[in-house]
Amino acid sequence: MIGAEARQALVRALGERVRFEVPLGRFTSLRVGGPADALASPASREELARAFEVAGEFGLPVTVLGGGFNTLVLDGGLPGLVLRMNRLRSVEIRQPALVAEAGVSHARAVRSAADAGLAGLEFGVGIPGTVGGWVVMNAGIGEREIRDVLTAAEILRPGARATEWIPAAGLGLGYRAARGLPEGAVVVAARFGLEPGDRERIRRTIRELLDRRAQTQPTRQPSCGSVFKNPPGDFAGRLIEAVGLKGERCGRAEISRLHANFIVTGPGARAAEVLTLIERARERVHAETGVLLEPEVRIVGRPG
Numbered sequence: 119m120i121g122a123e124a125r126q127a128l129v130r131a132l133g134e135r136v137r138f139e140v141p142l143g144r145f146t147s148l149r150v151g152g153p154a155d156a157l158a159s160p161a162s163r164e165e166l167a168r169a170f171e172v173a174g175e176f177g178l179p180v181t182v183l184g185g186g187f188n189t190l191v192l193d194g195g196l197p198g199l200v201l202r203m204n205r206l207r208s209v210e211i212r213q214p215a216l217v218a219e220a221g222v223s224h225a226r227a228v229r230s231a232a233d234a235g236l237a238g239l240e241f242g243v244g245i246p247g248t249v250g251g252w253v254v255m256n257a258g259i260g261e262r263e264i265r266d267v268l269t270a271a272e273i274l275r276p277g278a279r280a281t282e283w284i285p286a287a288g289l290g291l292g293y294r295a296a297r298g299l300p301e302g303a304v305v306v307a308a309r310f311g312l313e314p315g316d317r318e319r320i321r322r323t324i325r326e327l328l329d330r331r332a333q334t335q336p337t338r339q340p341s342c343g344s345v346f347k348n349p350p351g352d353f354a355g356r357l358i359e360a361v362g363l364k365g366e367r368c369g370r371a372e373i374s375r376l377h378a379n380f381i382v383t384g385p386g387a388r389a390a391e392v393l394t395l396i397e398r399a400r401e402r403v404h405a406e407t408g409v410l411l412e413p414e415v416r417i418v419g420r421p422g
């Protein structure tokens with residue numbers, strides 16, 4: 119719960135772009151999770167800075183939510199202020215680079231590059247989310263990841279009044295992580311260095327990547343993609359399948375029968391059910407193989 123004074127300050131800073139006690143299930147791809155005390159969608163960098171200022175003044179924790187495609191919000195919801203970046207969504211082509219604000223969807227970023235005849239971002243077509251989430255997760259497939267194309271990111275540090283651009287090398291991008299991103303900073307925009315390419319060829323690659331994904335992953339059911347990171351030299355999905363947990367259920371959550379590193383949910387599922395399956399898979403794989411799987415999904419909020 120946020121006190122009356124803090125609420126008023128948030129409303130003064132953000133107007134109708136802040137709401138209170140908002141269920142977060144519809145903002146995450148797993149479709150589960152409790153409410154945000156406050157949920158705001160700043161429409162400019164200045165508003166974003168003001169939101170941080172109010173949060174700092176009243177000691178509200180801040181959580182950033184991109185597309186919510188890699189986030190499990192627990193049933194008790196998120197305390198403090200949740201910032202969505204969906205109103206920061208401009209895309210600019212500065213040949214041969216693409217500069218996109220954090221709230222731009224993966225689909226739009228990939229399509230914009232393809233329309234401009236720029237190659238290099240095709241691999242992102244099946245990685246749902248926003249540009250901000252891509253950067254923070256250093257999202258990728260196989261050998262190709264955001265690190266390969268990102269040249270710089272615009273960030274806002276908590277408490278700062280203005281944003282700054284930092285080179286990609288300063289972000290410490292590694293396997294599904296950006297360890298060099300300053301504590302609590304928000305990614306506001308990203309610049310991708312691409313190469314001129316043949317539009318038809320780029321589109322063909324995109325179609326092929328989408329087709330391959332539809333055959334190997336449960337793309338039509340709510341999920342968060344890979345639940346665990348792959349351990350060195352192995353695959354989390356292979357290990358979970360090997361210990362017999364493919365198809366394992368807890369309430370309305372299930373370890374996918376198509377890909378064992380995915381957990382899918384049905385209507386009415388609870389975050390606690392997803393969490394139970396995560397813990398079960400982790401414990402069983404550890405007990406039977408000695409490998410301790412590390413979650414890729416970001417688990418946030420209070421238990422219900």
Ligand SMILES: Cc1cc2nc3c(=O)[nH]c(=O)nc-3n(C[C@H](O)[C@H](O)[C@H](O)COP(=O)(O)OP(=O)(O)OC[C@H]3O[C@@H](n4cnc5c(N)ncnc54)[C@H](O)[C@@H]3O)c2cc1C
Pocket residue numbers: 147181182183184185186187188189203220244245246247248249250251252253254255256257258259303304305306335336337341342343344416
């Ligand atoms: C069907 C499916 C398939 C997937 N396949 C892949 C895949 O092949 N490869 C892969 O890498 N991932 C995959 N994922 C996971 C997901 O697509 C990526 O992690 C993506 O980068 C998430 O982006 P998002 O905006 O939804 O991030 P969110 O889930 O909203 O956030 C993820 C993390 O980033 C932080 N964050 C988000 N935006 C910002 C910002 N602007 N500033 C600061 N912090 C921010 C959040 O606080 C959180 O910690 C898949 C997911 C699904 C559902």
